Amino acid sequence: MSAEPLTPATSTKPAPSTPPARRSRNLALGVIATGMLMIILDGSIVTVAMPAIQQDLGFTPAGLSWVVNSYLIAFGSLLLLAGRVGDLIGRKRMFLTGTAVFTAASLLAGAATTPAVLIAARFLQGIGSAMASAVGLGILVTLFPEPGERARAIAVFSFTGAAGASIGQVLGGVLTDALDWHWIFYINLPIGLAALAVGAYALPGDRGLGLRAGADALGALLITGGLMLGIYTVVQVEQTGWTAPRTLTLGALSLLLLTGFAVRQSKARTPLMPLRLLRSRNVVGANLVQILMVAALFSFQVLVALHLQQVLAYGALETGLAMLPAAVVIGAVSLGVSARLNARFGERRVLLVGLTLLTALLAALTRLPSDADYLTDLFPVMLLAAGFGLALPALTSLGMSGAGPDDAGLASGLFNTTQQIGMALGVAVLSTLAAARTDTLLTEGTPRPEALTSGYHLAFAVGTGLIATAMAVAWTTLRGPRA
Template structure:
């Protein structure tokens, strides 16, 4: 039997006007308005949520190192190979907002287990796929399952850990796991591809997913029942999902088509029309998918915009460095994967530092510091050369990029979800995850296009041309993190928040 939960405090959730500059339940010296250790069930919920989030984020990057083997095994064209990555991104980014709202409407536990079951089943189909179309379709289904699962993990944490210090630590662990998933995916993908074959980058999810489903059914509490009369805003869900999907599709198309091509501007124009329709629907419906009043919170809007800009830079970094290691330095998948280990460690270190300091500094200084450190790292990393040394030319700036990501991620999540009522937890989670994933998808497509066009116009040897493209794209990533730093700086400080 689990130990009895501690008696609730008088105030267990941040007030509606909470801001990241104050982190209202945490005093300047790091103490809180009460202390209570989470019981064993809470610790189990945290473990389950973090493991599931790690698996979802892992699948964004684990496939990159395996792509050459997939191409040779299934006889895919370059365009088909590209869609193995993009099908997952489209399904994931396009449905995250809907997935977050589902957690509020049907309950976090049901959304979590349903998304996890869909993700695990799709992973099995990916590993068994004998042709490109089936693999691409299964990858899209993986993305749909991940879109239900990812917001539910954060919702479970927000509704399980109500005491301020416990919630801060839990969100720190979630943020570290989420941020390290990208780097760990490259490492694990390299090991599995080298020694077990590309199919195991998908099969590895199956036993993990099965264990997590059983653990969630047994250990995750049902939580509050959804209020009677609540229903899903289907018109809003359809317009925002199709709009985000078409926007991502249009940007992805720039890798193979110029910006003026119909394959690019037609889906982008349709996406803008659908997103405009979504705003009109949300303003008029009685039970909107995204109440527009939530967008009147400056902290939430600025924090999500910062998450978007930071995600645009970071997703591209994993992809570009993976190509640089294998196509320019001619490393095998295992060596390329191991090169990302220091980045994963730096992310975890940054997240731990942020978790310890946020009670004394508030969220804003850590966000500004983290994004500034990442900007310096990207500026340095953009100077890579075709005959560069990993130890001197790549490792130091790479560690700066990832350390900054670790410092900024947890405070950004705190800021983006501050002031959310329990019935809005899934929506707030969906918004921050949507900002991160859509930013990553659009940033990856845009920066890959920069790299491709720069390399094509270089005119030198292939390795030098490719490196010039990667360098230009990484410099553009520094511009994204600069924007993130400026947005973080614009967030209200402690004095303004109190006013």
């Protein structure tokens, strides 16, 4: 497998367009970053407001999980398809359509008065998010072909992820306490409308390759069905268990559909996903590293927040503020130094340093006491989150380095898909292990704070192992992209 961009055997490229001016490109980058910020902001805001939503709409505990699960299933299962369709019909058209769907669904979610309406609106939000997110990176890498400029643009893109997650936790607490939970969705309306208005002007027009270049309806059904069923199986594991007949049956069926998709793509005359993309070792390696890294970091992003709330009795707003230093240091590193470090030392080396810091972060959390003091026990750990600010921009550059102009949307969709798979696996594996350990200790008479802390320690230890595995994969498979 090679690290350089791959060119299709038969070219169906649209006519090249004149590169936009620097000011126009920066404005387009701002639109893409704003769209991503809105989507990520929405995900973290919802988790903070869940108790208020349950009380107001009368959700059962099992039903409440579908406020998150319905979004994840739609989002994760459609990213790959949306990325490829964006290559075919035009990435600008896909991004604007997805942003419009997400904004309209946010209005519906904010106005929801029943659980069914809110769950349906969240599913529509997931569809819109997939459409916009899948092509965001594809637009970015074609806008900024020069390596130095691309590195800086990817740093901005990565920063919006960290900023959205952390701002969402704080903003969710403020909006829920000061107004009500409906406003966690209404806040998306001005952001979405602004992104649509500016994006229609600033984003570069592209006609795409045409639907005939990838008109594979059967392949689309196989990949969407396989991913949707697989993500559904994973998010339900906490209720059904890993060895339950239902879990094993649905998991096997998902693998069968995905295998069928791979076979179909190897034989189809116009494949939906040209397998040439997977000949790039950087594409394959970066996506594997991302699955492991994101799964491991679930234990930091979510379980630390749960420790603050359930063990240390922090409120929603206090929890968001406590997690804020991590977002600040991630933003400072990704925006301030990551591009320069990648240019000087190469993405592979910077990624390995970032993963080393993240390993130290999770290892330190395995010793977090049940009566932790924030300044001495948690604040230093937050600073180690700088590793994420180093790792994500480098990993994104490596993951997109194997895509040519015709495959940028597909590579972007694939990269986002593996991110969602890693998140779903992190939720399923680490939360299940933590809950099982806690339940065992509670039945033995261990006080609840100590039992919860021990469960989190187990999840942090497994997360440390996942990051170490990611380092091994990065070391053996990734190579610096050639200029």
